[in-house]
Amino acid sequence: MLSRLEKKAKQMKSKTIKVDYMARVEGEGALYLKIKQGKVEDVKLKIFEPPRFFEAFLRGRSYKEAPDITARICGICPVAYQMSAVHAIEYAFETKISPEVRELRRLLYCGEWIESHTLHLYMLHAPDFLGYDDVVQMSKDHPEIVKKALRLKKTGNDIMNLVGGREIHPINVKVGGFYKTPAKKELMAMYDNIKWARDAAIDTVRFAATFQFPDFVQDYECVSLVHPDEYPFNEGRIISNKGVDIHPNQYDYFFREEHVEHSHALHSRIRERDNYLVGPIARYNLNYDKLTNTCKEVAAEIGLGTECCNPFKSIIIRGIETLYSCEEALRIIENYEQPEFPAVEVEPKEAAGYACTEAPRGMIYHSYRIGSDGLIEDAKIVPPTSQNQKTIENDLRNFVPMYADLPDKDLVWKCEQAVRNYDPCISCATHFLKLNIVRE
DSSP states (O other): OOOOOHHHHHHOEEEEEEEEEEEESSOOOEEEEEEEEEEEEEEEEEEOOOOOOHHHHHSSBBBGGGHHHHTTTOOOSHHHHHHHHHHHHHHTTTTTHHHHHHHHHHHHHHHHHHHHIIIIIIIIIIIHTTTSSSHHHHHHHHHHHHHHHHHHHHHHHHHHHHHSSSSSSSSEEETTSSSOOOHHHHHHHHHHHHHHHHHHHHHHHHHTTTTEEEEEEEEOBBBBOSSSSSOSSSSOEEEEEEEEOOOGGGGGHHHHEETTTTTSSOEETTTSSSBBOOOOHHHHHHGGGSSSSHHHHHHHTTTTTTTTOOOGGHHHHHHHHHHHHHHHHHHHHHOOOSSSSSOOOOOOOSEEEEEEEETTTEEEEEEEEOOOTSEEEEEEEEEEHHHHHHHHHHHHHHGGGTTTTSOOHHHHHHHHHHHTTTOOOOTTTOOEEEEEEEEE
């Protein structure tokens, strides 16, 4: 007996779908799909934005310049890039920072997660679920929701501005600490607004949970940092749900990048295996026990469970992580003591350093080789989108047959929505997908 899907496939003509320019993602990319008798014969997520050569820019520069250079990789998640560089260089020089500086770094991450997750959830992804082309159209029918989103995003930006020195491309971060640290009264001035943001984040999770989600559960190898005591931002071991358990200095032994003809971004995979998933779902599945009680209670309230493997529900988990970031920011501010010194002395030496941190979109890997003169001899940066690119293509390969009988316009919409599940930062690896569908 043929299944319903198989019957539909036999009745269908093959076709090719092309999306030449993807909207509502950061950067420039396209999608090509070739469908034959209801089955995906070929799928390519094409990242055609020109390479930006940040690794080459770093060579020959002082290690002190790395935080400012790497922050320019992304305007939405600059903290993760500059802090990955800082951690890798501190690892190379065996630099030990104070507990107070470590807490400030977590607070800076809180700001980035709040602003980035809010931007994606409300302005880039929610329009898909509500049937709008963009947030401007959405705001006409839901003005209060959009106003709340803008204020919530601004809360994250305010944290980044105070701790990082600037909302975009922060300038207060240095190897060994910060150039300047805030007084407690400066942090307390944000406290009430962050409390409001915490309540707004709870509403955000409930809002996202009302969306209709396709029944699309996948068997992912989830990869993220895992820390014994906290939900991971900037420290931990690299763990997967299928056996990986390594220090970041072993990354290149377990993961490899490959050139593919259709993309200016490298494809990552686990050696001897295949694609894997980084980002909110991976972090949630591997670190659920490190969430706050409030996060767990809200997740239970909406029926999310302790694990999730439906990529469309990543929008809910972004809400959960926004809530976590608000609660973590409140905890840090309540317990904050201004460091005696904003930074420790750094002694450069000939060495190699490695680090991973968690950008809102997923794990970032940095490695550096530094000479005795403190100049960077080599650098490697692996952003989350390049790590997820093969998984995005694999998801589309499995997802499209469920909707292959739709008119091209509707199928394009579904495919764009599927890609936006990942909040792909194409510039790192805000426009969207150019989809090309070939039917035969």
